[in-house]
Amino acid sequence: MSMASLPQFNPQRIRSYILRLPFCTKALVAAILGLWVATIPFPWVREYGRLEPAKMDLTQMHRLNLFPLMHLNFIHMIFNLFAVTPLLERFESEFGTLVTLALFTGPFGTIPGGVYTLLENFVLRSNTAVMGASIWVFLLLSAEVMKTHKTNPYFSVGPYKVPTWTTPLVLIVLTSILVPHVSLVGHLCGAGLGYLWATGYIKFLVPPEKILRWIETKLNLLGRLPHYVSVDQKTYGRYGVLPTSSVPLNTRSPEGGQRLGP
Known part of the structure; x- marks a missing residue:
């Protein structure tokens, strides 16, 4: 294989893609990058924003909004950005900037975060702190896969037919096995809200x-x-x-x- 046939890194195309991102997607990406940069001189920012179940009370509610934007390190942050950006872009293009802003600065963080806190405190009796946009990745994947499920209910794995809607759950399990220090419960909370959103039961959040x-x-x-x-x-x-335009582009259109x- 020649070098010419290999995919070429093109910074101009990346820059063009970033500039074309919808407004709210761009703002959320900037917030994730900005908070990671802030943790370099001020490490306490990470502790301030992460979701730690044992610390949750009425004075700590900011953690429910901040934890999806916080990340453990650069690798954690960059992988989540690559995964969540195209999903956010698609969501915003479908539902609009104001809806995206309202949901991702509100219930799409507070609801899965609140459920996770309750499970950790009263069911699992644990205090595993979590942070990262991966909870949004699985939320959006679950919502997207439910659309695909309507037109393509199954996919084949050898002789078996696997329901399409289970794809995010399979990814969550594989991620928990292959990647250290990830939260299976946290990812499931995000995916659960994504399934609910796709079914329309929580459209009242908009x-x-x-x-x-x-x-x-x-x-x-x-x-x-x-x-x-x-x-x-x-x-x-x-x-x-x-x-x-001063010159009509289509004389048949009244606009x-x-x-x-x-």
């Missing part, structure tokens, strides 16, 4: 669309934020209305501009 549209209009988010994903993609397109997205 703020009412009427309120989201009012915020978008009042703050002019479509005009102010680059790569902002509108909550109303049917009207505005995935990234809002493109600037109108002055073109939309990007469905």
Whole structure:
């Protein structure tokens, strides 16, 4: 095999991909990177943000929001970033920036974190501290795989047919076996919430669309934020209305501009 046939590292393509990321995805990635950098001169930041069940009380609720953004070291952080970024991008492109921001700074951290704390304190009688965006990785994987399950319920492994929806659970078990210091229970809590989200039982966690549209209009988010994903993609397109042109691009269309997205 010649060197020319090997995949070439192209920093320009990576830069282009990062710049095209939706707004909230980019913000969450920046928060993960920023908090990791902060732990270098200030190691106490990691202890402040990690989820430690025995320390949880009303004065420690910030841990439920911070622990998915905190990481043990650079390797832990970079692997989780590679895994969670494309999943976050897909979620935001489907549901919008405001929905993504509301869920991932709120219930998508507090609910699995709270369940994990209860299980550790009252069932397992343990105090295993956890941190990392892998809980979001398995949450989003579980939600995605449920869509695939509707069209492709099974995949074949030799003579066996395995339900597609079990794929994240298999990955969780394999990760727990192959990777040291990972939390099987924490990953299961994330996956469980992902399954619930996919079934629609917890859609009430999303703020009412009427309120989201009012915020978008009042703050002019479509005009102010680059790569902002509108909550109303049917009207505005995935990234809002493109600037109108003085020369009509399609004389058959009654609209002055073109939309990007469905």
